[in-house]
Amino acid sequence: MNIPTLRQLQFLVALGETGSFSRAAEACHVTQPTLSAGIKELEDLFGVSLAERESRGATLTHAGEIAVARASALLADAHALVQAVTSAGALFSGPFHLGAIPTIAPFVLPQIVGQLTRRYPDLKLYLTEDRTHRLIDQLRARTLDAAFIALPWEAPGIEVMTLFDDEFLLAAPAGHPLSRKNGLSPEDLQGEDLLLLEDGHCLRDHAVSICRLKTGGGREQVAATSLGTLVNMVAGGLGVSLIPRLAADNGLALGPDVAIRSFVTPIIGRQVGIAWKSGSPREAEARTLGELVRQQLRAQINAASIT
Amino acid sequence: MNIPTLRQLQFLVALGETGSFSRAAEACHVTQPTLSAGIKELEDLFGVSLAERESRGATLTHAGEIAVARASALLADAHALVQAVTSAGALFSGPFHLGAIPTIAPFVLPQIVGQLTRRYPDLKLYLTEDRTHRLIDQLRARTLDAAFIALPWEAPGIEVMTLFDDEFLLAAPAGHPLSRKNGLSPEDLQGEDLLLLEDGHCLRDHAVSICRLKTGGGREQVAATSLGTLVNMVAGGLGVSLIPRLAADNGLALGPDVAIRSFVTPIIGRQVGIAWKSGSPREAEARTLGELVRQQLRAQINAASIT
DNA sequence: TACTAATAATTGGAATTATCAATTTTATTT
DNA sequence: AAATAAAATTGATAATTCCAATTATTAGTA
Numbered sequence: 001m002n003i004p005t006l007r008q009l010q011f012l013v014a015l016g017e018t019g020s021f022s023r024a025a026e027a028c029h030v031t032q033p034t035l036s037a038g039i040k041e042l043e044d045l046f047g048v049s050l051a052e053r054e055s056r057g058a059t060l061t062h063a064g065e066i067a068v069a070r071a072s073a074l075l076a077d078a079h080a081l082v083q084a085v086t087s088a089g090a091l092f093s094g095p096f097h098l099g100a101i102p103t104i105a106p107f108v109l110p111q112i113v114g115q116l117t118r119r120y121p122d123l124k125l126y127l128t129e130d131r132t133h134r135l136i137d138q139l140r141a142r143t144l145d146a147a148f149i150a151l152p153w154e155a156p157g158i159e160v161m162t163l164f165d166d167e168f169l170l171a172a173p174a175g176h177p178l179s180r181k182n183g184l185s186p187e188d189l190q191g192e193d194l195l196l197l198e199d200g201h202c203l204r205d206h207a208v209s210i211c212r213l214k215t216g217g218g219r220e221q222v223a224a225t226s227l228g229t230l231v232n233m234v235a236g237g238l239g240v241s242l243i244p245r246l247a248a249d250n251g252l253a254l255g256p257d258v259a260i261r262s263f264v265t266p267i268i269g270r271q272v273g274i275a276w277k278s279g280s281p282r283e284a285e286a287r288t289l290g291e292l293v294r295q296q297l298r299a300q301i302n303a304a305s306i307t
Numbered sequence: 308m309n310i311p312t313l314r315q316l317q318f319l320v321a322l323g324e325t326g327s328f329s330r331a332a333e334a335c336h337v338t339q340p341t342l343s344a345g346i347k348e349l350e351d352l353f354g355v356s357l358a359e360r361e362s363r364g365a366t367l368t369h370a371g372e373i374a375v376a377r378a379s380a381l382l383a384d385a386h387a388l389v390q391a392v393t394s395a396g397a398l399f400s401g402p403f404h405l406g407a408i409p410t411i412a413p414f415v416l417p418q419i420v421g422q423l424t425r426r427y428p429d430l431k432l433y434l435t436e437d438r439t440h441r442l443i444d445q446l447r448a449r450t451l452d453a454a455f456i457a458l459p460w461e462a463p464g465i466e467v468m469t470l471f472d473d474e475f476l477l478a479a480p481a482g483h484p485l486s487r488k489n490g491l492s493p494e495d496l497q498g499e500d501l502l503l504l505e506d507g508h509c510l511r512d513h514a515v516s517i518c519r520l521k522t523g524g525g526r527e528q529v530a531a532t533s534l535g536t537l538v539n540m541v542a543g544g545l546g547v548s549l550i551p552r553l554a555a556d557n558g559l560a561l562g563p564d565v566a567i568r569s570f571v572t573p574i575i576g577r578q579v580g581i582a583w584k585s586g587s588p589r590e591a592e593a594r595t596l597g598e599l600v601r602q603q604l605r606a607q608i609n610a611a612s613i614t
Numbered sequence: 615t616a617c618t619a620a621t622a623a624t625t626g627g628a629a630t631t632a633t634c635a636a637t638t639t640t641a642t643t644t
Numbered sequence: 645a646a647a648t649a650a651a652a653t654t655g656a657t658a659a660t661t662c663c664a665a666t667t668a669t670t671a672g673t674a
Contacts, residue, residue, distance in 0.1 A: 002389075003313055003382070003385045003386060003389055004313075004385070004388075004389070005312065005313065006310055006311075006312065006313055009388075020650075020651095021650070021651055021652095022649090022650065022651080030632095030633075030634090031633070031634055031635080032650085032651070032652090033633080033634070033635090033651090033652075033653080033654090034632070034633055034634075036651065036652065036653095037632085037633090037652095038632095040652095045389070046389065046392045046393050046396055047393060047396060048392060048393060048395065048396025048588075049396070049588035050392075052449070052586070052587070052588060053586075053640095053650080053651060053652085054641080054642095054650085054651095055640070055641040055642050055643095055648095055649065055650060055651090056641090056642080056649080056650075057649095057650070057651095058650090058651080059449070061396075061588050062395060062400075062401035062402060063392055063395040063396040063401070066391055066392055066395045066401075067388070067391075067392040067395075070384075070387075070388040070391060070392070071388065073384070074381065074384050074385060074388060075310070077377075077380070077381050077384060078310045078311070078381060079310060080377075081310075081311075081316075081374070081377040081378065081381060082309075082310055082311070082352070082353065084373055084374075084377060085353045085355060085357075085370055085373055085374040085377070086353050086354060086355060088355065088369060088370040088373045088374075089353055089354060089355025089356070089368075089370040093369075094369035094370070094373075095369060142359070142366070157670090279359070279360075280359070281355075281356035281359060281368050327621075327622095328621075328622055328623095329620090329621065329622080337661095337662075337663085338662070338663055338664080339621085339622070339623090340622090340623075340624075340625090340662080340663070340664090341661075341662055341663070343622065343623065343624090344623095344661090344662090347623090360621080360622060360623085360669090361621085361622095361670080361671095362619095362620065362621060362622090362669070362670035362671050362672095363620075363621075363670085363671075364620090364621070364622095365621090365622080464641085
């Protein structure tokens with residue numbers, strides 16, 4: 001079955017409202033013949049006369065009245081559709097699936113989750129914590145819209161916005177020689193028992209590659225499953241470790257048994273970024289998230305410089 | 308605000324259903340580029356990406372899902388509109404205002420009202436009984452859709468369908484000389500006291516003009532207000548009268564005091580027709596009504612010939 | 615890595631359609 | 645009868661839709 005054009009229905013509604021072909025045409029910003037033709041098409045389509053033409057304008061027939069009533073409703077619905085879809089496409093409306101690796105998640109997500117849910121009431125935010133390659137897979141499968149990951153990381157088809165440098169700090173047991181040494185440099189790590197996260201965490205890979213250490217021998221087999229346990233192991237005197245400043249600044253290593261020292265020349269162990277699938281319609285939101293994290297960081301730095 | 312085309316919405320719904328631009332295009336009987344362009348227009352209009360293009364078809368975004376849902380509803384409504392308006396334009400649906408002159412109404416309306424309301428349940432039939440010129444005015448003002456009137460009657464802008472000839476019969480008091488005379492002819496009326504309806508009834512005019520009688524003098528001042536009283540006056544012996552066969556056949560003058568005689572050569576006093584305003588969208592219905600009356604008449608004649 | 619298959623985007627031109635200005639028709643009013 | 649007002653008609657033009665052919669992109673496969 002054929003259906004009319006919304007435009008023709010607009011014509012018809014205007015005709016009903018004005019009671020005149022000419023004035024209706026004016027209201028629709030077309031000429032009278034155009035509107036006339038539109039109405040005629042409707043009449044042909046319906047097989048019904050919609051208006052009686054008189055010397056003093058036009059009057060709707062019974063069928064015309066019905067048509068106008070329904071057409072008005074339809075047009076209103078069409079406008080509502082535009083509204084709904086437009087706002088559905090606004091930033092952070094509807095479901096958003098956000099991921100982060102375990103060494104970033106606890107230090108970044110809490111703050112921005114609060115902000116987001118406050119600023120975007122229509123947002124349904126789903127969080128996932130997993131290792132980088134799993135997150136990337138999920139981005140590709142579109143079960144994730146964006147993810148905070150640590151760089152460098154090569155991933156074709158994935159775009160990344162770099163957010164900030166995250167330098168490595170030394171975590172050593174209180175009283176350890178390195179905790180007192182001035183001018184700490186990477187070479188000082190030689191010979192130390194270096195504690196690392198278990199395999200699969202990108203933080204481990206970054207630490208290894210940056211410090212140019214060969215992983216081999218018995219001691220390095222000791223591997224923690226999370227940053228928290230890693231710090232605990234340091235506190236227990238099992239060795240030293242490298243932890244990202246992001247974690248340290250967020251209160252990971254507060255305690256009397258662990259000393260945190262920074263290197264003279266900062267060792268940029270990793271960068272933090274937000275990633276999304278190339279061409280994703282959520283890119284704008286991902287970038288907005290990135291901006292949000294940057295602002296968060298600036299606020300932290302300002303707060304630190306004040307105290 | 309701009310609104311989308313129903314066509315574009317059909318494209319979108321098809322895209323949602325098939326999950327593929329190509330297959331959606333096929334379903335819509337257009338080529339893939341055409342459909343692609345349609346979707347892109349929607350996306351521009353909404354300022355939102357509606358579908359993610361992949362190598363294996365397309366998947367709707369959140370906004371796309373919402374758009375498809377609403378678009379489906381809108382299209383369904385559009386179809387319903389076509390249905391509703393089309394059937395609203397069917398014969399005898401909605402209000403129909405029907406008029407008739409007093410000398411026709413009681414003999415025609417009862418039967419067809421029954422038939423109409425039975426056959427067209429959607430019909431709201433309004434009846435008006437008035438004199439011809441008032442009915443004509445109402446047709447012109449479109450407060451009436453059609454009217455049964457007696458012809459001849461000149462009325463510019465009014466179209467008439469002639470239904471049947473209605474000959475005049477003589478009504479005379481029982482025992483009156485004319486009630487026994489053979490070979491009755493119009494000339495026999497000369498010298499008789501001719502009773503007529505009051506001024507304004509077309510029946511009177513027709514009788515006067517057909518019988519070429521001058522109205523003048525005291526006796527003709529006697530005027531009845533309806534056919535019923537006219538017959539009663541004849542029965543009372545006040546004079547003779549002419550009544551239409553339509554009325555006589557429908558039992559108007561049944562009674563021992565009145566004799567009904569037909570003329571040798573039938574005097575076609577009037578014709579009955581149905582009238583409507585030229586160009587009225589109700590013309591088809593008016594003609595249908597006319598047919599209905601004709602059938603009615605045929606049925607009556609058949610019944611009469613059987614008995 | 616190159617090749618193939620599947621799919622969507624792009625492009626350019628042809629056919630269709632929509633639109634308008636001018637005119638005509640029709641009915642009403644003066 | 646002339647003037648007025650409104651809708652229909654007409655014919656030319658402008659806009660648009662639509663398609664065929666091509667290109668681009670991605671994923672799967674040898």
